[in-house]
Amino acid sequence: MNEIFQKVASEFGTPVYIYFEKILEERINKVKNVFEEINFFPTFAAKANNNPAILKILKNHGFGVDILGEGELLACKIASIEGDKIVWNGNGKTKEQKDLMKEYKVKYVNVDSKEEFENLWKNGDDFELFLRVNPDIDAKTHPYISTGLKKHKFGVDFKTAEEILKSQKISGVHIHIGSQITDVKPFKEAIEKTLKLCQKYNIEKINIGGGWGIKYKDENEINTQEYKEEIIPLLKNFKLVINELGRFIIAPAGFLLTKVILVKKTDEKFFVVTESGMNHLLRPALYNAYHKIEILNNSKGEILVDVVGPLCESGDFLAKERKIKKPEIGDLLVIKNAGAYGFSMANNYNGTIRPAEVLITKDGKTKLIRKRETFDDLFKNVIL
Numbered sequence: 364m365n366e367i368f369q370k371v372a373s374e375f376g377t378p379v380y381i382y383f384e385k386i387l388e389e390r391i392n393k394v395k396n397v398f399e400e401i402n403f404f405p406t407f408a409a410k411a412n413n414n415p416a417i418l419k420i421l422k423n424h425g426f427g428v429d430i431l432g433e434g435e436l437l438a439c440k441i442a443s444i445e446g447d448k449i450v451w452n453g454n455g456k457t458k459e460q461k462d463l464m465k466e467y468k469v470k471y472v473n474v475d476s477k478e479e480f481e482n483l484w485k486n487g488d489d490f491e492l493f494l495r496v497n498p499d500i501d502a503k504t505h506p507y508i509s510t511g512l513k514k515h516k517f518g519v520d521f522k523t524a525e526e527i528l529k530s531q532k533i534s535g536v537h538i539h540i541g542s543q544i545t546d547v548k549p550f551k552e553a554i555e556k557t558l559k560l561c562q563k564y565n566i567e568k569i570n571i572g573g574g575w576g577i578k579y580k581d582e583n584e585i586n587t588q589e590y591k592e593e594i595i596p597l598l599k600n601f602k603l604v605i606n607e608l609g610r611f612i613i614a615p616a617g618f619l620l621t622k623v624i625l626v627k628k629t630d631e632k633f634f635v636v637t638e639s640g641m642n643h644l645l646r647p648a649l650y651n652a653y654h655k656i657e658i659l660n661n662s663k664g665e666i667l668v669d670v671v672g673p674l675c676e677s678g679d680f681l682a683k684e685r686k687i688k689k690p691e692i693g694d695l696l697v698i699k700n701a702g703a704y705g706f707s708m709a710n711n712y713n714g715t716i717r718p719a720e721v722l723i724t725k726d727g728k729t730k731l732i733r734k735r736e737t738f739d740d741l742f743k744n745v746i747l
């Protein structure tokens with residue numbers, strides 16, 4: 364892999380996100396294997412990675428796309444993904460968005476609240492509406508990405524769900540209790556709780572959301588075999604089961620390649636300053652998330668460092684107290700598991716530009732799938 368990283372750096376420059384089609388396909392196959400015995404329609408959560416070239420690969424493997432708004436819809440259009448393969452999510456849909464959904468013939472809509480239902484959907488129209496229920500289950504993940512407890516803004520409680528399900532306009536239910544969940548149990552509890560509601564109202568379609576966790580540090584990735592044994596039997600009687608995985612599919616296939624700008628020594632510690640910080644990979648700053656980091660050089664010694672970005676915040680870091688190979692100015696640094704919520708949460712803080720994206724195809728070719736932004740892009744909408 365290191366040779367490919369060197370090649371991409373000299374061909375396209377850094378910082379750059381790199382995705383391996385081969386790893387992506389392995390992940391796709393893992394998911395398909397779990398659901399092979401039931402009536403299953405997989406969608407991919409575009410919030411994890413909205414590059415249309417990635418969406419196209421998923422489309423070619425039979426995946427639809429879970430989207431949230433106009434931008435992610437446009438990504439689908441660019442990837443030639445039709446409306447009947449799209450699930451529209453979110454807790455703040457507008458009338459204008461509904462018009463867009465009609466125009467693009469979006470098939471599935473996950474309705475988040477009673478208020479939304481009354482405001483937009485009570486006449487049903489031509490959509491397949493799935494009601495997002497909040498099962499009040501602790502997903503035991505980072506609080507910012509936990510979504511299935513009563514205190515969270517998402518979904519409706521079971522009592523409210525019953526009121527809405529009586530209206531007959533709803534074809535299914537939707538559950539999504541959070542992200543980066545590595546234990547099968549909370550998924551099982553949430554589905555079991557929701558099954559009772561489905562039986563009472565004769566609901567034959569279910570969207571079980573996303574949320575499968577991966578191994579970033581010392582946790583185990585979700586056990587797909589256990590998931591298959593424990594959860595698939597609960598879903599056998601549904602006419603349709605949709606899911607919306609993001610991270611599990613794309614995180615391990617993606618890497619952020621960036622360069623060391625400087626190594627700074629203070630009385631306290633060493634700081635490795637790289638071209639990328641919270642602007643290119645926000646997860647460490649936002650969730651104190653851990654990403655494995657490797658320095659591509661031949662140095663033998665290791666040192667304890669903070670890997671930081673060049674921006675004006677102390678929260679601008681990629682790793683804290685990390686032992687890495689002794690780095691030098693210009694060394695390449697690889698950040699792993701960066702395929703999900705990497706580029707899609709990148710930003711232009713401090714007037715910086717977002718990285719390029721490169722795909723390594725199955726036959727080992729490099730393909731630029733998003734050009735690096737330019738500084739002119741930053742100000743193209745400015746009017747003096």
Ligand SMILES: Cc1ncc(COP(=O)(O)O)c(C=O)c1O
Nearest residue numbers: 408539542573574607608609610
């Ligand atoms: C409604 C919904 N579906 C799917 C996902 C994808 O989640 P993940 O990337 O954890 O699989 C999310 C994000 O957590 C979400 O909010």
Ligand SMILES: N[C@@H](CCCC[NH3+])C(=O)O
Nearest residue numbers: 410508542543646703704
């Ligand atoms: N952005 C989060 C995941 C949130 C998923 C959206 N519901 C992350 O990087 O882990």
